[in-house]
Amino acid sequence: MTAHTVTLVFDDGRIARIQADEDDTIYLAALKHRIRIETDCLEGACATCKGVCTSGEYRMDEYSEDALSAEEAARREVLTCQMHVLSDCVIEYPYPSTFSLKAPPATRNGRVAGIETVAESVVRLVVEPEDGDHGPVEFMPGQYVHLGVPGTDAVRSYSFANPPEETGRYTFYIKVLEEGAMSDYVAGPARPGDEMPVTGPFGRFYLRPPGRPIVMVAGGTGLAPMLSMFDHMLAAGATGQPIHLLYGANSPAELFSLEALQDYADRGLGLTTELCVVEGAEGWSGPTGHVTTLLRPEILGSGDCDVYLCGPPPMIDAGTAWLTGAGVDPGAIHSEKFLPS
Ligand SMILES: Cc1cc2nc3c(=O)[nH]c(=O)nc-3n(C[C@H](O)[C@H](O)[C@H](O)COP(=O)(O)OP(=O)(O)OC[C@H]3O[C@@H](n4cnc5c(N)ncnc54)[C@H](O)[C@@H]3O)c2cc1C
Numbered sequence: 001m002t003a004h005t006v007t008l009v010f011d012d013g014r015i016a017r018i019q020a021d022e023d024d025t026i027y028l029a030a031l032k033h034r035i036r037i038e039t040d041c042l043e044g045a046c047a048t049c050k051g052v053c054t055s056g057e058y059r060m061d062e063y064s065e066d067a068l069s070a071e072e073a074a075r076r077e078v079l080t081c082q083m084h085v086l087s088d089c090v091i092e093y094p095y096p097s098t099f100s101l102k103a104p105p106a107t108r109n110g111r112v113a114g115i116e117t118v119a120e121s122v123v124r125l126v127v128e129p130e131d132g133d134h135g136p137v138e139f140m141p142g143q144y145v146h147l148g149v150p151g152t153d154a155v156r157s158y159s160f161a162n163p164p165e166e167t168g169r170y171t172f173y174i175k176v177l178e179e180g181a182m183s184d185y186v187a188g189p190a191r192p193g194d195e196m197p198v199t200g201p202f203g204r205f206y207l208r209p210p211g212r213p214i215v216m217v218a219g220g221t222g223l224a225p226m227l228s229m230f231d232h233m234l235a236a237g238a239t240g241q242p243i244h245l246l247y248g249a250n251s252p253a254e255l256f257s258l259e260a261l262q263d264y265a266d267r268g269l270g271l272t273t274e275l276c277v278v279e280g281a282e283g284w285s286g287p288t289g290h291v292t293t294l295l296r297p298e299i300l301g302s303g304d305c306d307v308y309l310c311g312p313p314p315m316i317d318a319g320t321a322w323l324t325g326a327g328v329d330p331g332a333i334h335s336e337k338f339l340p341s
């Protein structure tokens with residue numbers, strides 16, 4: 001029997017990974033892993049078990065058109081009591097994990113392995129997981145974890161900047177605020193060796209299979225998950241699609257990873273980058289203003305593209321409003337707001 005890895009993504013951003021035999025329905029495969037998917041009829045008639053398969057190949061047993069219309073099936077909506085996977089898949093459910101997952105998200109022990117200022121008010125933090133019961137965090141590029149702030153009870157969310165293929169060290173880019181629990185720590189007492197618990201992963205902001213052109217909008221440290229996506233695409237050989245990145249910061253001095261962005265293009269990723277800063281400075285000849293002002297119809301090509309936005313909430317709101325106004329399918333717009341805790 002052939003088995004595939006299936007990632008179940010719940011509405012609150014928690015995920016669960018299971019192995020599913022092709023002969024088993026997803027409902028059954030999940031049950032074998034003690035995960036209960038919401039179901040009722042179990043025969044493809046009621047739609048209670050409906051989800052969306054955002055990645056991978058599958059087949060369906062018989063079901064009623066009343067439960068899943070042809071339009072819904074074309075949008076890759078699935079009845080998971082009738083669904084068999086034919087490859088690794090990602091399935092999203094429209095309800096929180098609390099119904100399906102009994103155990104809380106795993107917390108791993110980690111230690112700070114490196115801390116470096118890479119631009120004005122931006123710190124790169126490297127955390128190494130310690131060997132433990134849970135193994136490395138299995139995440140999708142774009143997702144985030146909760147990091148415990150050493151010496152406090154505070155926990156903050158940070159997006160992985162490293163790809164999932166790199167399991168021995170996790171890289172994060174942290175914007176240093178004038179005042180804040182994590183900001184004070186990274187700007188002050190942070191030292192290699194400090195204990196830092198890592199909980200997760202979480203998030204519905206993750207790279208979809210790169211099957212069409214990609215547009216990305218990153219504000220400040222919102223670039224971090226994009227870097228994870230780029231490294232993953234290179235590692236997976238998924239370099240066939242053009243990627244247009246709009247990357248903005250408050251000032252030129254706050255832009256980071258510019259060499260890495262050039263390097264991705266040199267290594268074969270079809271990446272073009274446009275930079276923008278809110279306030280220019282001497283030597284800056286690029287555009288000024290908010291990064292979303294760089295959005296314009298020609299970037300979208302035919303409009304059949306995947307769009308990823310990450311950064312401050314006002315940037316996401318402005319970008320999403322422009323994109324939907326320009327006719328981009330809301331289902332193709334993926335975003336992560338760096339909301340304060
Ligand atoms: C899903 C998710 C992923 C995230 N990923 C990242 C990441 O990769 N990199 C990153 O730098 N941040 C990221 N954040 C934001 C991060 O979790 C913290 O909110 C941020 O680093 C501030 O933490 P702090 O402990 O320094 O400040 P806090 O102690 O949380 O806040 C101190 C004060 O600053 C205010 N504040 C918080 N954030 C901001 C802000 N951005 N601008 C102005 N004022 C603010 C708060 O309202 C509060 O008054 C993410 C947030 C979410 C929800």
Ligand code: FES
Nearest residue numbers: 040042044047081
């Ligand atoms: S449980 Fe009724 S359609 Fe799947």
